[in-house]
Amino acid sequence: MTPISTSRLLLFTAVFLIAFTNVAFFKNILQVYPLNLKNGFFLLSLPITFTCVNIILLGLVCFKHTIKPILIILLLAASLAAYFMDLYNVVLDDTMIDNLFRTDLHEASDLLSIKQLLYLIVLGVLPAIVIYKTPIKDTTVRVFAQRRLTLMASSVLVLVTLLMAFGNFYASFFREHKPLRLYANLSYFVYSPAKHLKNFYQASAAEFVPTGTDAMMPATDPHRELVVMVVGETVRADRLSINGYDKPTTPRLVEDDVISFTHFESCGTSTSVSVPCMFSRYGQQDYTSDKGMNTENVLDVLKHAGVNVVWLDNNSDSKGVADRVEYRDYKTAVNNPVCDEECRDEGMLTHLQDYIDTHPSGDIFIVLHQMGNHGPAYYKRYPAEFEQFTPVCKTNQLEDCTSLEINNAYDNALLYTDAFLAKTIDLLRNNNEAFEAAMLYVSDHGESLGENGIYLHGLPILFAPQSQTHVPVIMWFSDSFDPKEVDIPKLRASRHASYSHDAIFHTILGLLEIETAVYQPALDLISRS
Ligand SMILES: [Zn+2]
Numbered sequence: 261m262t263p264i265s266t267s268r269l270l271l272f273t274a275v276f277l278i279a280f281t282n283v284a285f286f287k288n289i290l291q292v293y294p295l296n297l298k299n300g301f302f303l304l305s306l307p308i309t310f311t312c313v314n315i316i317l318l319g320l321v322c323f324k325h326t327i328k329p330i331l332i333i334l335l336l337a338a339s340l341a342a343y344f345m346d347l348y349n350v351v352l353d354d355t356m357i358d359n360l361f362r363t364d365l366h367e368a369s370d371l372l373s374i375k376q377l378l379y380l381i382v383l384g385v386l387p388a389i390v391i392y393k394t395p396i397k398d399t400t401v402r403v404f405a406q407r408r409l410t411l412m413a414s415s416v417l418v419l420v421t422l423l424m425a426f427g428n429f430y431a432s433f434f435r436e437h438k439p440l441r442l443y444a445n446l447s448y449f450v451y452s453p454a455k456h457l458k459n460f461y462q463a464s465a466a467e468f469v470p471t472g473t474d475a476m477m478p479a480t481d482p483h484r485e486l487v488v489m490v491v492g493e494t495v496r497a498d499r500l501s502i503n504g505y506d507k508p509t510t511p512r513l514v515e516d517d518v519i520s521f522t523h524f525e526s527c528g529t530s531t532s533v534s535v536p537c538m539f540s541r542y543g544q545q546d547y548t549s550d551k552g553m554n555t556e557n558v559l560d561v562l563k564h565a566g567v568n569v570v571w572l573d574n575n576s577d578s579k580g581v582a583d584r585v586e587y588r589d590y591k592t593a594v595n596n597p598v599c600d601e602e603c604r605d606e607g608m609l610t611h612l613q614d615y616i617d618t619h620p621s622g623d624i625f626i627v628l629h630q631m632g633n634h635g636p637a638y639y640k641r642y643p644a645e646f647e648q649f650t651p652v653c654k655t656n657q658l659e660d661c662t663s664l665e666i667n668n669a670y671d672n673a674l675l676y677t678d679a680f681l682a683k684t685i686d687l688l689r690n691n692n693e694a695f696e697a698a699m700l701y702v703s704d705h706g707e708s709l710g711e712n713g714i715y716l717h718g719l720p721i722l723f724a725p726q727s728q729t730h731v732p733v734i735m736w737f738s739d740s741f742d743p744k745e746v747d748i749p750k751l752r753a754s755r756h757a758s759y760s761h762d763a764i765f766h767t768i769l770g771l772l773e774i775e776t777a778v779y780q781p782a783l784d785l786i787s788r789s
Contacts, residue, residue, distance in 0.1 A: 339384030472561035493632030496706030512682035
């Protein structure tokens with residue numbers, strides 16, 4: 261092969277990235293700026309603008325010895341990003357990157373598919389091999405500097421000219437349609453992990469803040485409370501028959517005397533945001549991942565008050581929430597006796613009675629973190645006997661299935677959660693004599709199931725559809741619960757009111773009747789109703 265200069269190689273790669281890994285970006289642009297006479301020139305200028313930005317960014321770091329590793333890593337990353345954005349319309353923003361950083365192999369293998377492999381090979385590996393094999397032209401420092409300056413200066417010139425020529429369009433593009441930028445492959449993708457690493461570093465460097473160290477059980481509370489909180493996964497509120505869905509997805513809950521809240525907003529659209537956020541003292545407006553990592557959460561407050569706290573996990577992990585309390589992993593057969601194709605949520609119930617019996621004093625708070633409806637392989641999320649709605653999508657490549665098949669697989673998984681919650685309630689009912697027992701079920705976020713071509717979850721909360729942010733919240737109380745403490749008819753009457761994950765921190769404290777300065781009765785579902 262004929263040797264090529266670093267500047268030319270850089271130019272070719274930047275054009276390749278814009279041309280082949282940005283289908284989702286341009287598709288979404290066209291929805292906001294339809295192709296017509298007025299928008300035409302602006303739309304034509306966009307790929308050129310983004311190519312210029314990429315050239316300028318890469319021009320600063322790509323030299324004789326760095327250019328190959330940098331471009332190869334970029335091509336591989338961009339090909340994966342393109343796969344997710346093109347097929348599922350998810351964007352790779354900080355939260356999504358955060359998810360990728362925290363996702364374990366088990367979840368990642370769910371997301372892998374033949375199509376993804378093709379994306380990786382055609383858009384990533386093959387061009388990377390070409391770059392690897394291409395010899396770099398040997399030049400003097402002077403020639404190199406001349407070429408590089410010419411390339412970068414002309415990119416800056418073109419960029420400035422286009423921004424000025426289409427000033428109004430670009431102003432609206434950057435100001436009013438911020439989310440669109442998230443689809444731009446490369447520019448954001450380079451910047452986002454860098455920011456993530458910075459955040460991660462800052463989070464570990466910041467000072468740790470205790471919370472509710474004054475918490476105590478009031479002497480006036482004569483009862484022992486036993487509360488099981490189920491943290492649900494990827495369940496959207498409108499899919500429960502108890503909330504009015506037309507398929508019987510919650511036949512067991514309909515029979516139990518539960519209270520199902522119908523207007524509950526999630527804090528985020530991904531597990532790694534929603535789970536720490538719902539346990540944190542910060543509301544959705546104030547919550548950041550830094551604050552979540554560096555502040556004690558409601559489980560710590562319960563510990564301060566002397567409550568027995570344990571977290572059982574059949575999902576990925578507790579996202580840092582259970583770092584300072586007892587934690588048991590149910591993802592493998594070591595602890596979980598109910599494993600077939602994968603370990604089932606109901607396995608978490610196996611040793612619960614033992615746990616309750618071996619803690620003869622004090623209140624008990626148990627968290628069960630479910631695998632729930634985690635996608636895209638919904639069909640793997642339930643044992644065979646729960647395959648009630650058919651035909652079912654039996655692949656993780658959702659685009660190969662009909663809408664009916666995807667929805668059936670999702671609804672079958674929900675049917676399994678219904679049975680799991682009913683079993684949890686049965687267990688609590690058996691402890692009616694010794695405890696005031698309650699169950700609190702809260703899903704972390706919803707899921708898009710192909711509406712408007714959007715799948716999965718994780719869109720930035722500002723423009724996420726309701727299907728990703730509207731979550732079910734369900735409560736159940738034992739007969740032994742003191743009616744002075746929980747006015748159930750009144751609570752039931754409030755079930756259609758608007759709430760958010762902000763309420764969970766305070767509702768947990770309310771359920772266990774903990775006294776502390778951080779408790780806000782106005783946010784507690786029970787005292788507020
Ligand atoms: Zn989740």
